[in-house]
Structures are given as C-alpha cells and as structure tokens.
Amino acid sequence: xxxxxxxxxxxxxxxxxxxxxxxxxxxxxxxxxxxxxxxxxxxxxxxxxxxxxxxxxxxxxxxxxxxxxxxxxxxxxxxxxxxxxxxxxxxxxxxxxxxxxxxxxxxxxxxxxxxxxxxxxxxxxxxxxxxxxxxxxxxxxxxxxxxxxxxxxxxxxxxxxxxxxxxxxxxxxxxxxxxxxxxxxxxxxxxxxxxxxxxxxxxxxxxxxxxxxxxxxxxxxxxxxxxxxxxxxxxxxxxxxxxxxxxxxxxxxxxxxxxxxxxxxxxxxxxxxxxxxxxxxxxxxxxxxxxxxxxxxxxxxxxxxxxxxxxxxxxxxxxxxxxxxxxxxxxxxxxxxxxxxxxxxxxxxxxxxxxxxxxxxxxxxxxxxxxxxxxxxxxxxxxxxxxxxxxxxxxxxxxxxxxxxxxxxxxxxxxxxxxxxxxxxxxxxxxxxxxxxxxxxxxxxxxxxxxxxxxxxxxxxxxxxxxxxxxxxxxxxxxxxxxxxxxxxxxxxxxxxxxxxxxxxxxxxxxxxxxxxxxxxxxxxxxxxxxxxxxxxxxxxxxxxxxxxxxxxxxxxxxxxxxxxxxxxxxxxxxxxxxxxxxxxxxxxxxxxxxxxxxxxxxxxxxxxxxxxxxxxxxxxxxxxxxxxxxxxxxxxxxxxxxxxxxxxxxxxxxxxxxxxxxxxxxxxxxxxxxxxxxxxxxxxxxxxxxxxxxxxxxxxxxxxxxxxxxxxxxxxxxxxxxxxxxxxxxxxxxxxxxxxxxxxxxxxxxxxxxxxxxxxxxxxxxxxxxxxxxxxxxxxxxxxxxxxx
DNA sequence: GAGTTTGAAACT
DNA sequence: CAGTTTCAAACTC
Numbered sequence: 001x002x003x004x005x006x007x008x009x010x011x012x013x014x015x016x017x018x019x020x021x022x023x024x025x026x027x028x029x030x031x032x033x034x035x036x037x038x039x040x041x042x043x044x045x046x047x048x049x050x051x052x053x054x055x056x057x058x059x060x061x062x063x064x065x066x067x068x069x070x071x072x073x074x075x076x077x078x079x080x081x082x083x084x085x086x087x088x089x090x091x092x093x094x095x096x097x098x099x100x101x102x103x104x105x106x107x108x109x110x111x112x113x114x115x116x117x118x119x120x121x122x123x124x125x126x127x128x129x130x131x132x133x134x135x136x137x138x139x140x141x142x143x144x145x146x147x148x149x150x151x152x153x154x155x156x157x158x159x160x161x162x163x164x165x166x167x168x169x170x171x172x173x174x175x176x177x178x179x180x181x182x183x184x185x186x187x188x189x190x191x192x193x194x195x196x197x198x199x200x201x202x203x204x205x206x207x208x209x210x211x212x213x214x215x216x217x218x219x220x221x222x223x224x225x226x227x228x229x230x231x232x233x234x235x236x237x238x239x240x241x242x243x244x245x246x247x248x249x250x251x252x253x254x255x256x257x258x259x260x261x262x263x264x265x266x267x268x269x270x271x272x273x274x275x276x277x278x279x280x281x282x283x284x285x286x287x288x289x290x291x292x293x294x295x296x297x298x299x300x301x302x303x304x305x306x307x308x309x310x311x312x313x314x315x316x317x318x319x320x321x322x323x324x325x326x327x328x329x330x331x332x333x334x335x336x337x338x339x340x341x342x343x344x345x346x347x348x349x350x351x352x353x354x355x356x357x358x359x360x361x362x363x364x365x366x367x368x369x370x371x372x373x374x375x376x377x378x379x380x381x382x383x384x385x386x387x388x389x390x391x392x393x394x395x396x397x398x399x400x401x402x403x404x405x406x407x408x409x410x411x412x413x414x415x416x417x418x419x420x421x422x423x424x425x426x427x428x429x430x431x432x433x434x435x436x437x438x439x440x441x442x443x444x445x446x447x448x449x450x451x452x453x454x455x456x457x458x459x460x461x462x463x464x465x466x467x468x469x470x471x472x473x474x475x476x477x478x479x480x481x482x483x484x485x486x487x488x489x490x491x492x493x494x495x496x497x498x499x500x501x502x503x504x505x506x507x508x509x510x511x512x513x514x515x516x517x518x519x520x521x522x523x524x525x526x527x528x529x530x531x532x533x534x535x536x537x538x539x540x541x542x543x544x545x546x547x548x549x550x551x552x553x554x555x556x557x558x559x560x561x562x563x564x565x566x567x568x569x570x571x572x573x574x575x576x577x578x579x580x581x582x583x584x585x586x587x588x589x590x591x592x593x594x595x596x597x598x599x600x601x602x603x604x605x606x607x608x609x610x611x612x613x614x615x616x617x618x619x620x621x622x623x624x625x626x627x628x629x630x631x632x633x634x635x636x637x638x639x640x641x642x643x644x645x646x647x648x649x650x651x652x653x654x655x656x657x658x659x660x661x662x663x664x665x666x667x668x669x670x671x672x673x674x675x676x677x678x679x680x681x682x683x684x685x686x687x688x689x690x691x692x693x694x695x696x697x698x699x700x701x702x703x704x705x706x707x708x709x710x711x712x713x714x715x716x717x718x719x720x721x722x723x724x725x726x727x728x729x730x731x732x733x734x735x736x737x738x739x740x741x742x743x744x745x746x747x748x749x750x751x752x753x754x755x756x757x758x759x760x761x762x763x764x765x766x767x768x769x770x771x772x773x774x775x776x777x778x779x780x781x782x783x784x785x786x787x788x789x790x
Numbered sequence: 791g792a793g794t795t796t797g798a799a800a801c802t
Numbered sequence: 803c804a805g806t807t808t809c810a811a812a813c814t815c
Binding site for chain 2: 804805806807808809810811812813814815
C-alpha cells in the first residue's frame with residue numbers, strides 16, 4: 001500500500017523539490033499521518049468506540065443500559081470537575097467519546113476511557129466540538145427548558161409537548177432530572193456522591209436556590225448531552241445561547257467539592273443517605289463494593305464501573321477517588337445528587353435550622369407546607385405536577401431521576417416510569433413523545449427560575465426526602481412506614497407493599513408487580529425493589545417475564561365502554577372491563593377484593609374459574625349484573641375513560657402488547673388500566689396527580705387531549721403505585737415484539753390466564769397497552785427495545 | 791394492632 | 803398440567 005503511493009508521491013515531490021529523498025520523506029510523513037490517522041483513528045474512535053458501544057449497549061443486555069446511562073453521566077463529570085485526574089481535555093475526550101460511541105465502557109474502565117479517549121482525541125475536532133457542545137448543553141438546556149416552561153400558563157405537561165421533539169427526548173431526561181432518591185445508602189461508599197451533594201447543599205446554603213436547580217439543570221444538560229449525539233445536536237440547534245447557570249454552578253460546586261468534598265461527603269451521608277446508594281451503584285463501583293453484595297450481582301452491568309473503581313475499595317480510596325475522579329462520575333452523581341441534594345435540603349428543611357437557610361433562599365421553598373403552594377406558582381408548573389402528584393409521585397420523580405440517567409441510556413426506560421408524568425414522558429420519548437415534554441417542562445422550569453426551582457426542588461426534595469426517609473425507615477422499621485403512609489392521606493392512593501419475604505422481587509409484591517419501585521409508604525422488609533437494585537429488579541423481572549410474558553401486564557383491562565366501541569367479542573364478558581387472567585375465587589364469591597376482577601372493578605369473564613361468582617361488576621356466567629351499577633363512580637369515570645380509552649386505544653392498542661402500562665412511558669397506558677375504575681376507586685382514586693404519574697406519557701398525552709383528568713380514573717391497585725413506571729420494562733421488550741403491532745387484540749379472549757390478556761385487554765386492552773411500560777426504561781430493555789423495536 | 795382468611799404466585 | 807406451598811393483601815376482631 002504505502003510503497004506505491006509513497007513512491008509515487010515521493011517521485012512527484014522529488015521532482016518539485018530539491019532532494020528527492022527529503023521530499024519523499026516529507027511527503028510520506030504528511031500523507032501517512034493523514035491516512036493513517038484517519039484510518040486508524042477513525043477506526044479506533046469509530047470502530048472502537050461508537051460501534052461497539054452502540055451495538056452493545058442497546059443490544060446487549062439491559063444491564064448495559066443501566067451502565068450506559070451511568071456512563072453517560074461520567075462524561076458530564078469531566079467538564080465540571082476541576083480534578084486533576086481528568087483534565088479538562090480528558091473530560092472533553094470522555095464526553096466526545098461518549099457522544100461518538102457509547103460512554104459506557106469509557107466510563108467503565110479508566111483504561112477504556114483512555115483508549116477511547118485517544119481515539120477521540122485523534123478524532124480531534126469532533127471531540128473538541130463535542131466537549132464544547134456539552135458545555136453548551138448544560139447551559140442551553142436550561143434555556144430550552146425555559147422555553148418550554150416559558151409558558152407558565154400552559155400546563156407543565158403540555159408545555160413539554162411544546163418543546164421540540166429533540167427537546168422532548170431531553171424532556172424525558174428532565175423528568176429524570178427530578179431527583180430520584182434511592183434507598184438510603186447506609187454505607188460510606190456513598191460518601192463520594194454525598195460529597196457532591198454536600199457541595200450542592202453547601203452551595204445552596206450559600207447561594208440558596210440556585211444550587212439545586214442549577215445542579216439539576218447541569219445534570220439534565222449532561223444527561224442530554226450524553227444521551228445521544230443526536231440529542232445533543234438537536235439541543236445545539238435549539239439552544240443558541242451559551243449561558244450556563246449550570247456550568248457556573250458546576251464550577252462552583254467543583255471548587256467546593258474539591259475543598260470540602262470529603263467533609264461534605266460525611267455531611268451528605270448524614271443528610272441523605274438514601275440517594276447515594278443508587279448513585280454509587282451506577283456511578284461508583286467502589287460504592288458498590290462497600291455496599292451489599294447483592295448490588296454487585298445486580299450491578300453486573302456496572303462491572304465496568306467497578307473495574308474503574310476496583311482500585312478503590314476502601315473508603316479512603318473512595319474518598320480520594322471521589323475527589324480526584326469525581327468528575328467522571330460526577331455527572332451521574334449530579335443527577336442523583338441533585339435529587340439527593342434536594343432531599344437533603346428537605347431533610348434539612350425538616351430541621352428548622354436548615355430550613356432557615358433554605359428559606360433564605362426562597363421563601364416559598366422555605367415552608368414545606370407551602371411547598372405545594374409554591375409549586376403551584378406559575379413559574380413552577382412543571383414542579384407543581386410533582387407536588388400535585390404527591391409523595392408517591394415525588395418518589396417517582398426521584399426515581400425518575402435515576403431513570404433519567406438510565407433514560408439517557410435507554411431513553412425509553414425513562415424511568416422510571418415513574419408515576420410522574422414526566423417520567424413517563426421520558427419513556428414515552430420512545431413510544432410517546434409528548435409526555436416527555438412535561439418532564440422537560442418541569443426540568444426546564446426548574447432551570448428557568450432558580451428561586452422557583454428551589455421551591456420546586458424543595459417540594460421534590462421533600463417528597464424525595466420523604467421517600468428517602470421512608471426508605472431509611474423501611475430499613476429501620478416497616479411499621480413506621482405504614483404509619484406514615486396511613487397518616488398520609490395518600491396512603492390509599494399510593495398504597496404500597498408490605499412484603500416481608502419476597503424482597504419485593506416477586507409478583508406478590510404489588511409494587512414490583514406494578515413495575516414500580518418501592519418507596520416510602522412501603523413497609524417492606526429487605527426490599528430489593530429499589531433503584532439501587534435496579535439490576536436485580538430487572539433481572540428478576542426478566543425471569544418472571546420469561547415464565548409469563550404477561551406477568552407484568554395489567555391485570556384488568558377495561559373495556560366496558562371500550563367494548564361497544566370496538567365491538568369486541570370480549571364484550572361477552574359481563575363486566576365492562578375484564579381481568580386478563582380471570583380470577584379463581586372460591587370463597588369470596590368474587591365479592592371481595594380477594595377477587596382480582598372485583599378489585600379491578602371488572603366483571604368476571606369466561607377466563608375466570610371462580611366458583612359462585614357474584615361479581616357485581618359482571619358475573620362469569622355472562623350476566624353483567626349490576627356490576628357497573630355498583631361502581632357508579634366507575635360509570636362516570638368510565639365515561640371519561642371511554643373518551644380516553646378510545647383515543648388511547650388507537651394509539652395504545654399498538655402498545656397493548658406492552659400491556660404493562662406501567663413500565664414504559666407507555667405508562668399512560670397503564671393509566672388505561674386504571675381506566676377500569678375500581679369500585680373502590682373512590683378510595684383508590686389517587687389524586688389526579690398521582691394517577692397521572694401512573695399514566696405516563698400516553699397518559700400525559702391523553703391529559704393534554706382530554707385535559708388531564710383521565711389519569712384519575714383508572715388506577716387499579718397496581719397503579720396505586722405512583723411510580724407505575726416500570727412494569728413494562730422488560731415486558732415491553734419482550735412484548736414489544738409481540739404485542740403492539742401484532743396482535744394485541746387478537747388474543748383469544750378465552751385464554752385463561754396468560755395469553756389472552758392482551759387480547760382481552762386488546763379489546764379492553766388498549767388500556768393495557770397504553771401503559772407502555774415505564775419500567776422498561778429503567779432497565780436496559782427499554783433502551784434496546786427502543787432502538788431495536790422502534 | 792394482631793390474627794385470620796383468601797387467592798394469586800411460586801414451586802414441585 | 804395439576805397439586806402443593808408460599809406469600810401478601812384483604813379482611814375480621
């Protein structure tokens with residue numbers, strides 16, 4: 001290869017220049033560099049990084065997804081971090097690498113990073129640009145968000161919708177932005193993150209409002225940036241101005257961190273133990289190491305990270321790592337941190353002293369009681385949602401944060417499918433785009449008005465904190481949680497599990513079955529259904545789904561209204577809606593909540609094997625009976641639902657397969673489940689906000705369409721979980737294949753349990769589908785599913 | 791709040 | 803696939 005060219009070139013050059021040899025050499029050198037560089041570099045960089053990462057991340061396992069997200073975070077770190085380890089260049093490199101390829105590995109292994117880094121560097125311009133872009137993003141995002149939010153008048157969710165499509169995706173991240181609190185991390189590993197958070201807190205104290213929202217923004221920006229090059233581009237386009245409160249904030253944080261990082265870390269732990277754990281998992285393997293073994297198992301995906309951190313096993317190491325490396329993980333941390341910070345703030349707020357500081361920042365934020373009010377403020381619309389949602393939602397939001405991070409990875413997964421609309425939106429990004437907007441708006445709003453944001457944050461934080469606290473409490477004492485939940489009016493709406501032996505990793509657990517993480521209200525013991533154990537949760541879900549693909553599908557499909565419309569045969573079933581599997585009641589006569597059909601507010605159907613069915617919503621025999629009569633509420637709701645259902649059905653039907661409304665953003669679909677109104681619904685009826693959360697993207701969409709309320713309607717128990725989100729995660733993937741397009745409806749109505757549900761659901765199903773599962777988001781599957789499926 | 795009942799989920 | 807066990811919610815007191 002070289003010889004011919006070289007010779008030729010050399011000859012030509014020689015002709016021109018004095019010494020042929022010299023010229024020859026020169027010519028060679030220049031030529032070669034160019035070719036070789038491009039080739040090799042491109043190779044390295046491109047082949048190396050991007051291709052592998054791309055393929056792997058999505059296709060690979062869900063685990064990767066999580067990793068992926070995390071990794072993405074890593075990139076963020078560099079810019080902010082002043083740390084020596086990662087020079088700005090490195091940071092840039094990392095970022096670029098991520099952008100180009102997948103950040104996963106880069107982040108995972110320092111070596112990998114270096115390798116990737118090199119390639120990236122070789123790429124040069126691109127990488128550089130990216131880095132610059134990243135900075136822009138951080139800055140720009142806020143603006144974008146602002147834009148979205150810009151119209152305070154518009155509802156938060158709708159606003160999001162306004163955001164550009166690209167923004168929409170980003171928006172998803174915003175939802176994520178909402179702090180997701182994770183289970184309390186007891187161990188010190190968290191310190192690192194804590195340190196970051198501490199910084200935030202400290203800054204907040206000093207700066208007041210700015211810190212939190214800025215951090216959020218920065219995170220959001222980071223997430224966005226990393227999410228996908230395309231996203232970044234879109235953002236770029238969107239964002240014009242380079243202002244970055246976030247960046248500034250970061251810098252400040254960094255400085256703080258560097259100085260106070262350690263101390264802060266300690267503080268952080270004290271302040272909010274919860275969030276850290278998750279972050280650690282995602283970000284810091286070291287933390288994982290410190291933590292439970294389970295995490296490791298779960299974190300298989302995070303191994304990469306571990307590799308990086310392997311060196312850092314001890315706390316001291318971790319600290320050092322944090323200090324030095326924080327930049328890498330920092331992005332991730334930020335996400336969590338932001339949330340955490342908020343939570344921490346809340347906690348602090350809880351403490352009068354701390355409150356004062358926060359209060360100083362923003363009066364609104366100051367008063368926890370006023371939180372809602374504050375949130376209500378025009379500027380905060382997005383945030384408001386959260387408040388409206390309630391603790392659960394908040395929790396979801398929190399989770400969503402994580403999800404966000406994941407979301408970046410997966411996008412669709414978005415989180416956490418959280419109950420939060422925003423979260424759903426994220427997920428939806430894949431399925432539904434509109435929803436995303438909301439989250440964005442929220443995020444944007446936060447960004448937009450620091451003070452307001454602060455308030456929102458405070459709310460979120462409060463929620464988050466509550467969530468965190470709850471988790472903590474959980475560890476401490478389940479009963480306490482119960483009390484809280486009970487005390488909290490929400491308890492009904494967002495009931496949570498009380499699992500003792502299942503670790504919340506079986507369908508016994510309502511939360512798990514609903515595809516949502518356990519949160520505060522839960523009184524579960526040894527709960528693994530938390531963001532921290534995301535990997536485990538996902539793995540378990542997969543297993544269960546492998547056994548029964550419909551395991552996470554909505555149990556009840558509402559149809560009553562739907563039926564006539566669709567004209568499904570399924571209508572045969574007396575009840576308006578049907579239970580996908582059908583009950584097997586023997587003693588309750590289908591007149592108690594023991595009966596899933598009854599609980600779901602639907603009549604028994606052919607699928608049911610119940611004995612002595614007296615289901616008021618519709619007996620198995622076919623007599624619909626008074627079924628619907630009883631549930632008057634249902635009727636009303638049903639009517640509303642109908643509208644939604646129809647709309648949803650169309651859109652959702654496709655998703656039916658997903659059935660799990662919960663999982664994805666589709667969640668909205670889940671909402672559909674709720675569509676069914678439970679007789680009890682009255683009780684169950686969650687506050688709209690809550691419901692919304694459950695609904696997810698579609699739901700959001702529906703809300704937009706309908707005006708929102710839809711959400712309220714359904715809520716089956718599953719939906720109770722504000723988080724709803726996830727259910728679908730895996731299922732979707734699995735289903736993804738199956739369902740939507742194909743067969744949703746087809747399913748045999750009769751099928752007893754498994755199969756038909758969709759079908760049934762199909763008819764009614766649309767609702768089921770609707771949900772598009774948020775969960776997916778979190779888990780890997782979502783991501784892949786997105787890419788692959790869609 | 792403790793104990794019982796119930797039926798789904800999980801297991802064999 | 804059927805039977806049994808496990809589990810947690812629903813229910814009762």
